[in-house]
Ligand SMILES: Nc1ncnc2c1ncn2[C@@H]1O[C@H](COP(=O)(O)OP(=O)(O)O)[C@@H](O)[C@H]1O
């Protein structure tokens with residue numbers, strides 16, 4: 001029997017703006033087998049360009065189009081490396097799921113004003129890889145009245161769900177999101193409870209910003225700098241007063257809300273704080289926002305699996321465990337998927353759902369009218385450029 005086109009590629013570049021995580025994988029049922037993982041950091045120039053596009057500015061349509069081209073070329077480089085590391089030709093890949101770079105996320109109300117914008121050039125990606133590309137996953141859910149985010153809970157539920165107990169999954173990217181997965185009943189006749197999911201608030205975005213500004217480092221490796229500081233209770237309380245944290249789900253957020261201006265407004269009341277103390281406070285704030293969300297909506301979870309780059313921040317994980325003493329808090333690596341691969345595999349899975357004409361969204365999570373097939377297909381065409 002000859003080899004088949006049975007692999008998928010997922011490309012995720014999240015709100016942290018650290019770069020692209022790409023995976024090449026196959027699925028046995030819904031279970032992923034990762035063949036290769038490539039993390040390619042953005043150049044400082046592209047990172048700054050994308051960061052600038054998160055706020056209104058002159059001639060931004062032109063700048064956005066150029067940034068989308070640059071991002072797509074970075075995606076092409078990741079795909080080439082994935083195929084090289086996996087030892088596979090491009091034709092073995094059925095589709096690439098390419099998330100794009102979110103620069104605005106304003107899901108709005110059920111009044112037709114909502115939109116979400118991920119910069120991308122899927123046509124360029126299809127042209128230069130010779131592989132079908134699925135892109136723009138979020139818009140359809142917003143069109144159906146949903147938040148368009150988070151989209152990973154459906155995948156989390158298939159991969160991390162258990163039959164005996166409720167499991168929660170926390171993704172600590174630039175923004176954090178939580179998935180609560182009720183037990184899967186053993187008998188087909190019994191209905192499973194509904195999977196819940198929502199954005200908790202900031203993940204690494206504020207900590208990264210402060211760290212970059214005061215140490216010149218893109219992020220606080222291992223949380224070592226935060227570990228040298230002390231939490232300032234006044235600032236912590238001011239941060240926790242953010243109304244988004246108390247909003248009931250469905251809800252989603254982004255850099256539109258949690259950005260340097262938001263932080264500066266709250267810091268204004270405490271001039272002269274030690275920078276390391278602010279970092280410690282931001283770390284505690286992130287841990288608390290997530291832990292409080294879990295206490296409120298976790299439906300008795302005893303297990304928390306953590307993914308995203310924040311899972312590698314030991315100080316953040318320590319503070320999270322301190323807030324959740326009754327739970328087992330572990331990295332998703334303990335459940336078979338390293339934390340930096342989870343979202344990329346989720347977008348490979350979403351591309352597969354689109355190719356199979358199956359829904360990828362969960363209305364119980366996003367609040368949409370119903371589950372939808374997500375994404376737009378950019379066929380590779382013939383003859384494609386071969387990598
Ligand atoms: N070793 C580490 N120690 C502390 N934080 C880390 C480490 N590695 C990654 N991170 C954090 O994770 C972020 C990237 O996480 P990621 O899951 O890629 O988020 P996003 O999906 O928003 O891009 C980095 O910006 C950094 O804040």
Ligand SMILES: [Mg+2]
Nearest residue numbers: 014016018019
């Ligand atoms: Mg990232």
